[in-house]
Amino acid sequence: MSESSSRYTILIVDDTPENIALLNAALRDEFSIKVATRGRKAIEIARSLPVDIILLDVMMPEMDGFETCRRLKADPMTRRIPVIFVTARGDVEDESVGFACGGVDYITKPLRYPVVRSRIKTHLALYDQERRLEALVRERTRELAETRMDILQRLGRAAEYRDNETGRHVIRISHYCHLLAIAYGLPEEEADLLRSASTMHDIGKIGIPDRVLLKQGRLDAEERAIIQQHCVIGHEIIGDHSSKLLQTAALVALTHHERWDGTGYPNGLNGEDIPLFSRILALADVFDALTSRRPYKEPWSVAEAVAEITACSGSHFDPAVVRVFLECHAAFEEILRTYADPTPPPEPATDA
Incomplete structure (x- = not known):
């Protein structure tokens, strides 16, 4: 049912004006009527206007009803609209073809209009039920996705709280990664996947001793080797899972410190052997580290x-990712402002 009207819209498709006139007279009191005399025009109308059900003649010139139905069902914009064939051909074989094409019913002429109205109402009721269920599924899917994202962010922040009091690092990283992925040309679905998975990239810090993770000065060689283990630890924490999200989270946890020239860790991958998601995350992670305050340094400016x-x-970094970053780094600055860490209070005055 269209949003602008309380009446269902029926599209009548028939090349015979008399048949159209009879159906229109029988249905117009209860339904809004649209008309097409050719299959191609019917497809055009169904794509451009809200149509709730289609009454489709089989025998038409240029494109018969069966082919019209096949094309309607092949188009994502129109495939859900119920199609009822209305025809003088009552052979069982024709009915089988009609159902195989995607039709929901098959009414033979001469028409009994109470029967036609009853069939239409039955299929409209079924169509409404299907749409309500689909809407419910979409809503539940959205809620589950939001809950999943929230859980992942909280797990990622749990690790960050050990060396970053606010935990906003993972929130900024997720937005940076999504922004870079879209600018790089990845589909929205892939960009959303990276945004979610990136929140877990440093979960392995949970396994790093405080004496190393919280050290104020530079790390020595032994300590650097220990901190580098957080990639493998994170990969092991997330583990092997059938979920694409967790698979991706495990992969970026393992590889986000690899470097384009092969000097990164833990496996010394180089170039395109490094997963694209991790190449994007690597840049986002370094940008956030440079522009954030740490116990051992003040934040750099965005320009620096x-x-x-x-x-x-x-x-x-991957040069292609850097090029994309240079095109959209102003948006990074906006994210940095929106999710900035709180300014620490000034040191208390002490007596001389």
């Missing part, structure tokens, strides 16, 4: 971070 990332194109 952009200059550093540009200088590392082809060594640390």
Whole structure:
């Protein structure tokens, strides 16, 4: 049923004006009527207007009803609309073809209009029920996706709280990654997948000793080897799972510190051997690290971070990802402002 009307819309498709006139007279008191005399025009109307059900003649010139129905069912925009064949051909074989094409019913002429109205109402009721169920499924799917994202963010933040008091790092990273993925040209679905998976990239920090993770100064060689284990630990924590999201989260946890030139860790991957998601995440992660306050440094300006990332194109970062970043880094700055870490309070004054 169209949103602008409380009446269902029926599309009558028949090449005989008399048949159209009879059906229109029988149905117009209860339904809004649209008319087409050719299959191609019927498809055009169904694609451009809200149509709730189609009454389709079989024997038409240029394109018969069966082919029209096949094309309607092949089009994502029209395939859900119920099609009732209305024809003088009553052979069982024809009915079988009609159902095989995707029709929901087959009414033979001469028509008994109470029967036609009853069949229409039955299929409209079924169609309404299907749409309500689909809407419910979409809503539940959306709720589950939001809940899943929230859980992943909280797990990611649990790791971040150990060396980042606010945990906003993972929120910023997820937005940076989504922005870069879209700018790179990935489909929205893939960009959403990376946004969700990226929140778990540092979950392995849970397994790093405080003496290393919270050290204020530079790490020595032994300590660096320990901190680098967080990639493998994160991969093991997430584990092997049938979920595409968790598979992706495990992969980026393992590979987000690999470098384009092969000098990264833990496996020394280089170039396109590094998963694209991890190449995107690597840049987002470094941008956030540079522009965030840490116990051992003040935040860099965005301009300084952009200059550093540009200088590392082809060594640390995939040059293609850097090019995309340079086109949209202003949006990074907006994300940084929106999800900024709170400014720490000033140090209390002490007596001399």
